[in-house]
Amino acid sequence: MIHPVILCGGSGTRLWPASRKAYPKQFAPLISEQSLYQMALQRLTGEGFAAPLVMTGDDFRFMASEQAAEMGLSDARIVIEPAARDTAPAILTAALLLKDTPDAMMLIAPSDHVIGDVPAFLKAIEAAKTASETGALVTFGITPDRAETGYGYLELPQIPDGPQAVNLNSFREKPDAETAQQMLDAGNYLWNAGIFLFRVADIIAAFETHAPDLVGPCQGAIDAGAEDLNFFRLGADDYARAAAISFDYAIMEKATSVMAVPLSCAWSDLGSWDALWQTQNPDENGLVAIGAVTALECTNSYLRSEEDTLQLVGLGLDNIVAVAMRDAVLVADKSRSQDVKAIVGALRAQKVAQADDYPRFYRPWGWYETLCLDSRFQVKRIMVKPGGVLSLQSHYHRSEHWIVVSGTAEVTIDEKVKLVTENEGVYIPLGAVHRMANPGRLPMYLIEVQTGSYLGEDDIVRYEDIYDRS
Amino acid sequence: MIHPVILCGGSGTRLWPASRKAYPKQFAPLISEQSLYQMALQRLTGEGFAAPLVMTGDDFRFMASEQAAEMGLSDARIVIEPAARDTAPAILTAALLLKDTPDAMMLIAPSDHVIGDVPAFLKAIEAAKTASETGALVTFGITPDRAETGYGYLELPQIPDGPQAVNLNSFREKPDAETAQQMLDAGNYLWNAGIFLFRVADIIAAFETHAPDLVGPCQGAIDAGAEDLNFFRLGADDYARAAAISFDYAIMEKATSVMAVPLSCAWSDLGSWDALWQTQNPDENGLVAIGAVTALECTNSYLRSEEDTLQLVGLGLDNIVAVAMRDAVLVADKSRSQDVKAIVGALRAQKVAQADDYPRFYRPWGWYETLCLDSRFQVKRIMVKPGGVLSLQSHYHRSEHWIVVSGTAEVTIDEKVKLVTENEGVYIPLGAVHRMANPGRLPMYLIEVQTGSYLGEDDIVRYEDIYDRS
Numbered sequence: 001m002i003h004p005v006i007l008c009g010g011s012g013t014r015l016w017p018a019s020r021k022a023y024p025k026q027f028a029p030l031i032s033e034q035s036l037y038q039m040a041l042q043r044l045t046g047e048g049f050a051a052p053l054v055m056t057g058d059d060f061r062f063m064a065s066e067q068a069a070e071m072g073l074s075d076a077r078i079v080i081e082p083a084a085r086d087t088a089p090a091i092l093t094a095a096l097l098l099k100d101t102p103d104a105m106m107l108i109a110p111s112d113h114v115i116g117d118v119p120a121f122l123k124a125i126e127a128a129k130t131a132s133e134t135g136a137l138v139t140f141g142i143t144p145d146r147a148e149t150g151y152g153y154l155e156l157p158q159i160p161d162g163p164q165a166v167n168l169n170s171f172r173e174k175p176d177a178e179t180a181q182q183m184l185d186a187g188n189y190l191w192n193a194g195i196f197l198f199r200v201a202d203i204i205a206a207f208e209t210h211a212p213d214l215v216g217p218c219q220g221a222i223d224a225g226a227e228d229l230n231f232f233r234l235g236a237d238d239y240a241r242a243a244a245i246s247f248d249y250a251i252m253e254k255a256t257s258v259m260a261v262p263l264s265c266a267w268s269d270l271g272s273w274d275a276l277w278q279t280q281n282p283d284e285n286g287l288v289a290i291g292a293v294t295a296l297e298c299t300n301s302y303l304r305s306e307e308d309t310l311q312l313v314g315l316g317l318d319n320i321v322a323v324a325m326r327d328a329v330l331v332a333d334k335s336r337s338q339d340v341k342a343i344v345g346a347l348r349a350q351k352v353a354q355a356d357d358y359p360r361f362y363r364p365w366g367w368y369e370t371l372c373l374d375s376r377f378q379v380k381r382i383m384v385k386p387g388g389v390l391s392l393q394s395h396y397h398r399s400e401h402w403i404v405v406s407g408t409a410e411v412t413i414d415e416k417v418k419l420v421t422e423n424e425g426v427y428i429p430l431g432a433v434h435r436m437a438n439p440g441r442l443p444m445y446l447i448e449v450q451t452g453s454y455l456g457e458d459d460i461v462r463y464e465d466i467y468d469r470s
Numbered sequence: 471m472i473h474p475v476i477l478c479g480g481s482g483t484r485l486w487p488a489s490r491k492a493y494p495k496q497f498a499p500l501i502s503e504q505s506l507y508q509m510a511l512q513r514l515t516g517e518g519f520a521a522p523l524v525m526t527g528d529d530f531r532f533m534a535s536e537q538a539a540e541m542g543l544s545d546a547r548i549v550i551e552p553a554a555r556d557t558a559p560a561i562l563t564a565a566l567l568l569k570d571t572p573d574a575m576m577l578i579a580p581s582d583h584v585i586g587d588v589p590a591f592l593k594a595i596e597a598a599k600t601a602s603e604t605g606a607l608v609t610f611g612i613t614p615d616r617a618e619t620g621y622g623y624l625e626l627p628q629i630p631d632g633p634q635a636v637n638l639n640s641f642r643e644k645p646d647a648e649t650a651q652q653m654l655d656a657g658n659y660l661w662n663a664g665i666f667l668f669r670v671a672d673i674i675a676a677f678e679t680h681a682p683d684l685v686g687p688c689q690g691a692i693d694a695g696a697e698d699l700n701f702f703r704l705g706a707d708d709y710a711r712a713a714a715i716s717f718d719y720a721i722m723e724k725a726t727s728v729m730a731v732p733l734s735c736a737w738s739d740l741g742s743w744d745a746l747w748q749t750q751n752p753d754e755n756g757l758v759a760i761g762a763v764t765a766l767e768c769t770n771s772y773l774r775s776e777e778d779t780l781q782l783v784g785l786g787l788d789n790i791v792a793v794a795m796r797d798a799v800l801v802a803d804k805s806r807s808q809d810v811k812a813i814v815g816a817l818r819a820q821k822v823a824q825a826d827d828y829p830r831f832y833r834p835w836g837w838y839e840t841l842c843l844d845s846r847f848q849v850k851r852i853m854v855k856p857g858g859v860l861s862l863q864s865h866y867h868r869s870e871h872w873i874v875v876s877g878t879a880e881v882t883i884d885e886k887v888k889l890v891t892e893n894e895g896v897y898i899p900l901g902a903v904h905r906m907a908n909p910g911r912l913p914m915y916l917i918e919v920q921t922g923s924y925l926g927e928d929d930i931v932r933y934e935d936i937y938d939r940s
Contacts, residue, residue, distance in 0.1 A: 017783075292822075294813065294816055294817060294820065294822070296809070296812060296813060296816060297806075303801075305799075309797060309843070310796070310797060310798065310799065311797065311798045311799070311817070311822055311824045312798075312799045312801070313487075313798065313799065313800050313801070313802075313813050313817070314801050314802070315800070315801070315802035315803065315806050315809060315810065315812075315813060316802060316803035316805075316806035316809070317790075317801060317802070317803060318803075320787075320790070320801065322792075322799070322801045324794070324799045326780070326796065327779060327780060327781065328780065328781045328782075328783065329775075329780065329781070329782045329783065329792070329794045329799055330783050330785070331773075331782070331783070331784050331785070331787060331790065331792045331801050332783075332784070332785035332786055332787070333785065333786035333787060333788075335786075336767075336785050336786035339766070339785060339786070340785065342766060342785075343764065343766060343783050343785060346764055346766060347764060347781070347783070350764065352762075352764070352781055354781045371841040371842050371849060372841050372851055372917075373779070374875070374876075374915075376875065376876060377875035377876070377915075377917075379841060379849060379851070379917055381842055381849070399893055401871075401873045401895050403871045403919045403921075405844070405846065405847035405919065405921050406844075406846060406847070422921065423869055423921045425871050425895060425897065425919075427895065445844075445847075447842075447847075447849055447917075447919045449873045449875065449895075449917045451873075451875050451892065451893045
């Protein structure tokens with residue numbers, strides 16, 4: 001059995017505005033109806049795989065759990081990293097959680113990459129497994145098809161035909177354009193994909209040898225950890241003591257028994273809009289158009305609308321990325337894709353909410369969107385999942401009208417509980433203690449109209465919350 | 471007294487998406503808080519000017535009337551052209567409406583141009599008046615500052631110093647780039663701005679001489695016309711018989727007593743996004759940023775967001791126009807500005823509503839916007855002006871919840887009439903005959919939540935309408 005360990009703690013900003021701190025790219029349906037995280041889970045589900053271990057952050061625990069549940073993977077174990085400490089502590093912690101099965105295999109996989117040819121990936125895993133049974137730490141290398149400067153490289157003595165583990169000469173940092181071309185021409189380099197396979201005992205031993213200072217904090221974080229609903233929350237104080245360091249740097253570049261398996265599988269890290277453009281099949285003019293897009297005489301461009309009701313029109317564009325969302329629009333020179341990150345910094349500096357907030361706010365009970373915000377009123381669209389229960393709460397500064405537009409709500413107002421169904425409305429007076437829940441088997445949709453002198457999310461007094469939110 | 475005649479019937483598509491058939495550019499606050507039409511009215515109000523005569527289309531009558539009223543010009547006379555017949559019939563009709571004062575002056579002005587230096591414009595009008603008192607038909611010519619191919623030109627023997635009427639050699643059609651440069655270098659050419667001054671009797675005589683076939687239809691349309699609320703609606707059958715022909719072509723290029731007054735007043739016809747870019751003061755990098763815009767390393771570009779809540783970000787752009795609205799985003803090569811018109815055609819061919827519809831629907835009683843549209847429900851934000859009254863109506867397929875969020879509504883449901891004030895809601899059952907009005911002195915804002923199996927605007931049975939809409 002192989003234990004998939006899905007690294008799901010990133011908050012990539014290079015795909016802004018579709019990826020934001022509040023809704024990072026691995027959870028977004030960027031290239032299919034499934035999110036990248038769901039596609040990663042899907043690949044590593046089935047015969048030969050144990051239930052996945054998902055390493056994620058506190059902010060993302062409900063998304064990680066809900067999206068796994070949507071795929072029928074309710075046995076996924078969600079581990080909450082109290083702080084982002086890069087990949088080495090996450091991988092070591094996963095290994096320590098599995099240490100009772102020292103001979104078991106762990107497959108480390110990022111949650112935000114795309115793998116076009118899954119059978120090829122699975123064959124490569126088989127080859128890696130054979131090698132790791134001899135104690136090797138195996139990394140997977142992607143056969144390069146261009147002189148890419150955005151990835152690290154693996155140097156091999158030579159690339160084998162087909163999936164087969166070979167010894168590794170060295171790791172190479174992201175190269176400049178000239179070096180990248182030289183490596184492509186040399187033919188014995190692979191892209192470092194950040195996917196690894198090894199036995200639990202072997203990787204723990206490697207950490208004890210090459211990064212012994214991480215072992216105490218990570219084991220301590222497990223010992224101090226606690227089950228929290230269906231999550232396992234690591235101890236924050238211990239985990240904070242672990243150095244933030246990448247797994248390549250801490251272990252792979254130092255370990256001696258490292259092997260690599262080549263992988264030709266239409267892989268991408270989707271690390272920029274340019275990478276999405278490459279992945280999403282440009283037409284003969286180099287155009288990719290996703291969603292409600294009209295393009296007139298556009299070439300080598302990526303045009304994407306995230307809303308059916310938002311028509312994006314390109315005219316005479318070349319080498320442009322345009323991504324339209326209801327609260328934010330990015331228009332960039334495609335060759336500047338790597339600099340999209342700088343936008344987020346600029347927006348944060350201006351205190352623009354769109355830097356980090358996503359227009360749909362995901363909560364453990366479902367989600368909400370603001371449809372209209374004025375100084376004295378706000379209109380929200382709210383979805384409550386079957387079984388979802390909002391906290392019991394009251395407000396000092398606003399009253400609320402709720403109108404159920406689909407499904408059935410169970411509404412508590414002060415002492416009274418009643419069912420409110422499609423096309424019915426209720427009024428929540430200012431100060432009333434209230435709660436909304438969905439007792440049904442279908443999602444419940446509701447329009448909330450707030451009126452009052454202050455409409456901030458922080459005007460909330462919480463009395464009870466089934467999700468243990470503070 | 472000069473009678474301003476404001477030509478307000480256009481439905482310019484080259485500024486899509488900010489200008490659409492349902493809300494053409496003259497009514498949009500494109501370069502200030504006032505619309506272009508309001509700015510045109512403002513320039514021609516005050517000492518020496520009679521109340522304006524506004525020539526507009528049926529679809530725009532309420533906008534023309536309301537925007538004039540907002541400026542305190544409730545004495546503006548709004549004349550409805552039942553069909554668009556170009557400028558010659560509109561100008562002749564205006565003259566015939568004024569024929570009881572044959573010696574009065576008429577100043578013909580487009581409603582969608584910008585004039586930066588109004589005092590210079592008024593001085594030019596003074597000079598033109600002196601000339602027209604001798605019977606001349608006077609046109610105004612803009613001193614060119616570039617070899618523009620988008621305008622027609624006026625050839626003069628030579629350009630006088632300062633505002634002074636001189637005889638005209640000839641009219642020139644829009645030139646190619648080389649000819650435009652030659653004319654600029656020659657120094658005796660002006661741009662044809664479509665602004666004219668003459669006496670009522672003189673222009674009627676000119677029509678009788680050079681375009682006699684127009685006189686019968688236009689006089690007939692007046693005779694068959696009717697007062698309609700505070701509008702004057704021309705007879706449709708007669709007006710349809712008038713040839714659609716431009717005033718330049720019908721009269722000015724044929725008349726003998728034509729003079730021109732040069733005008734240096736930072737004029738633009740705002741005929742394209744490129745023209746807006748030129749008008750709105752590009753910074754030292756050639757960047758214009760309007761609204762919620764963040765630009766990183768952008769040059770020679772026009773970035774405009776029409777919503778506070780829609781953040782438009784440009785990165786590394788050169789020579790790009792990007793205009794973001796809540797329902798549509800344009801991204802275009804700036805040098806292709808003249809081709810924006812083609813977008814509207816492409817969208818119409820795809821039956822995309824955004825081709826012609828504006829996200830805010832203007833009505834005589836106020837406006838509404840769709841905040842959210844799903845298959846089974848719709849949420850609208852509605853504004854009713856003080857004194858505004860919606861038609862008495864019922865629906866076959868939907869019921870409605872109304873929640874007043876600002877102001878007071880008078881709500882009729884079947885036989886009952888009641889006042890509904892801020893933070894109160896009412897329910898309109900399917901089939902109920904209902905009406906909403908604003909009896910107050912402030913605008914009334916209301917959120918409407920519709921639920922039903924069909925939500926089209928055509929599910930409406932109208933019983934009474936104070937605005938005489940069919």
